Amino acid sequence: MPKQELLPGVSTTSCPPRVVCDAHTAIRRARTRVWVRDGVQLALLLAVDWLFVYWPDSRMPFVDREASLAFLRGANVVILGHVWLARALPKWTAKRIAATWSRSEREKFLA
Numbered sequence: 001m002p003k004q005e006l007l008p009g010v011s012t013t014s015c016p017p018r019v020v021c022d023a024h025t026a027i028r029r030a031r032t033r034v035w036v037r038d039g040v041q042l043a044l045l046l047a048v049d050w051l052f053v054y055w056p057d058s059r060m061p062f063v064d065r066e067a068s069l070a071f072l073r074g075a076n077v078v079i080l081g082h083v084w085l086a087r088a089l090p091k092w093t094a095k096r097i098a099a100t101w102s103r104s105e106r107e108k109f110l111a
Contacts, residue, residue, distance in 0.1 A: 038083055045079055048072070 059068040098106045
């Protein structure tokens with residue numbers, strides 16, 4: 001059986017393969033989900049911050065208000081760092097892997 005034949009009597013020249021997955025649509029959908037998820041996380045973060053700042057009786061159990069606000073500031077830094085790292089690490093990994101590819105494939109990540 002020749003290399004071109006998929007099945008006996010069927011070749012790719014007479015029956016070209018169809019595109020099953022549209023990558024652009026999948027990427028657009030994934031980016032939209034990411035922006036929505038990040039927006040919800042940041043809105044929740046701002047809501048908790050607003051509650052702690054404008055409601056003087058809000059605090060963590062067994063801790064005074066100042067320690068609660070210090071913990072909240074630390075949690076804000078950790079959450080914002082997580083949001084940033086969730087975007088930065090995949091880019092860095094892709095660039096490191098792309099360094100082994102051809103020049104035309106590498107330029108896709110630089111654009």
